[in-house]
Amino acid sequence: MERQISMKLIPALLLGVFSGSAAASGFQLIEQGSGLGNAYAGSAAKANDASTIYFNPAGMTQLQAREASGGVAAVRPSFKFDDGGSRVGVFGATGDGSDAGSWAFPPNAYLSWALNKDLYVGLGINAPFGLSTQYDKPWKGSAQSDQFDIKTININPSIAYRVNEMVSLGGGVSWQKIEADYYRQVGIAPGLAGVRAHLNIDDSAWGWNLGALFTISPATKVGLSYRSTIQYHTSGTSKLQSDGTALATATARALILGGGASDVKANLEVPDTFVLSVTQKLSDRWDLLGDVSWTGWSSIKNIDINRTSGPQAGRVAQTIEADFQNTYRIALGANYLLSEAVTLQFGLAYDQTPVKNSSTRLASLPDNDRTWFTFGTQWKPAKQQKVDLGVAYLYIPNTKINNNQTTANPLTNRGTLTGDYDSSVWILGAQYSIAF
Structure with missing residues (x-):
């Protein structure tokens, strides 16, 4: 029994280590290896160290016989809300929630190994998605988040083969685990002011990745x-908690002691990504790098949280739109x-948000377009x-939100x-790489 408990704890502990606040748009984490100084330009073409396993596994053929790489990024987002006439969903809710961002430290680790001069295998461990927002209480949006x-944690064994001096191919599979926690206040009626909802879901699933590297000339790589995508079929629990004051009303007591807790399930498909990269040696001292990437965030539309137990089994507990x-x-x-x-690195990037407009912007993810300035x-x-x-x-421009989740039911x-x-x-990054 003790061994079973220990084995169950391992993924939870790893998730705690490999967590982070999204620095790329949406809740994607692009800080997966070296390249922060270049804003991750040329990520699929440069193949400078073992972190190419994540960006393009075909790049392993450009490495030495055995290489290892590991590092960490310190990510500090800031989300400060300024009210513009909100109609609160929680009785007596006031305040702007202070700064909803906080420090996070997503790490990564990679190992590449040549089986012969043309065939390489590798392993990468990282956190490709992450998000953390937390508002100080009380605040006007507490009914929404x-x-x-x-x-997330992603374990990615990979293989690469050098077809000839110009072409290398690579691929891998990913075992990925996700866990999400969501807290919000419940109810606009005075008797429900102390009731808080907590949703916890998790799942693990498999994905895959492919890459190709073309050495056009000694100075040019593409x-x-x-x-x-990775399709999750998450399950977990939805619970209502009270700070004690809400139990003064019969409605609140019935809510918490009755149908307030249940098992839930939800489907979530994290997006696929396509990257085209180029590196060009301009002279003995200057290199130029470029990247164009596309992310299929439209895989995430409305996420229905469905109850699977309790008096309301079969009903939707909440829809995250x-x-x-x-x-x-x-x-x-x-x-x-x-x-x-010593090499100096410079970078500039434009990162588009998946959020369509202010009416679909979530308090849990107040995302907007981002411009990266890096050194x-x-x-x-x-x-x-x-x-x-x-x-x-x-740099993130002024971000407007006008999210209407008003209903006639005081519970929803x-x-x-x-x-x-x-x-x-702000992001600070450090990566150490060694060939042995």
Whole structure:
């Protein structure tokens, strides 16, 4: 029994480690290896270290016989709400919720191994999706979201084959686990003011990825990579909790002691991604990098949370109306060889949000288009070692929200949240790579 409990705890512990706040648009985490200093331009073409396993597994054929890479990104988003006439969904709710962002530290690790001069295998472990928003209480949007957390862990064994000196192909499979926690206040009536809803769901599923790397000339490389959608059939629980004051009313007591808790299920399909990358050596000191990527966020429309037990089994507990659209990202980067040991890195990127407009913007994800400004350096302390350090500032324009979730039922009335978000993101990244 103890061994079974320990084995069940392992995925939960890993999810705690491999969690983070989204720095790319939506709730995607692009901080999966070296490249922050270049805004991840050239990600599928450069193949500088073992983190190519995530960006383009075909790039392993450009590495030495055995290479390992690992690192961490420190991500600090900021989401500050300014009310513009909200009609609250919780009795007596006031305040703007302070800053809903917080620090997160998603790590990554990779190992590449040559079986012979043309055939390579590798393993990557990372967190491709993550989200964390938490508002201080009280605040006007608490009926729509108090706290929202998405955590993932992705384990990605890969293989690559050098067809000839110009073409390499690669692919892999991904075992991915997701867990989500969602908290919000319930009820516009005074007797329900202390009731809080907590939704927890999780699942694991499989996906796959493919890549190709073309060495057009010694100075030019082109990379293509694709990551599949992953379909989750999550299950979990939905519970109502009280701070004690709500139990003063018979309605609240019946709500919490009666149909307030149940098992639930929900289907979620995280998006696929296609990347086209180019690297071009301009001179002995300058390299130019470019990226165009597409993400199929339209796989996430309305997410129905369905009850599977209790008095309301078969009914929808809540629908999260995201209605996402597909997005693209464009990145440009440059490297300058300052010395044999030090390379300076520069980057600029535009990252489109999947949120269509203010009426579909969620308090749990007040996302908007992002412009990346990045700088970094690569230092080689020894011939077989590299350290990449980077910093990024993500400019996010004024973000409007006008999300109407008003209903006639006081138990499901979440009001209308109207106002503006002042948002930004800072990212610090460090990556260590070694060949052995």
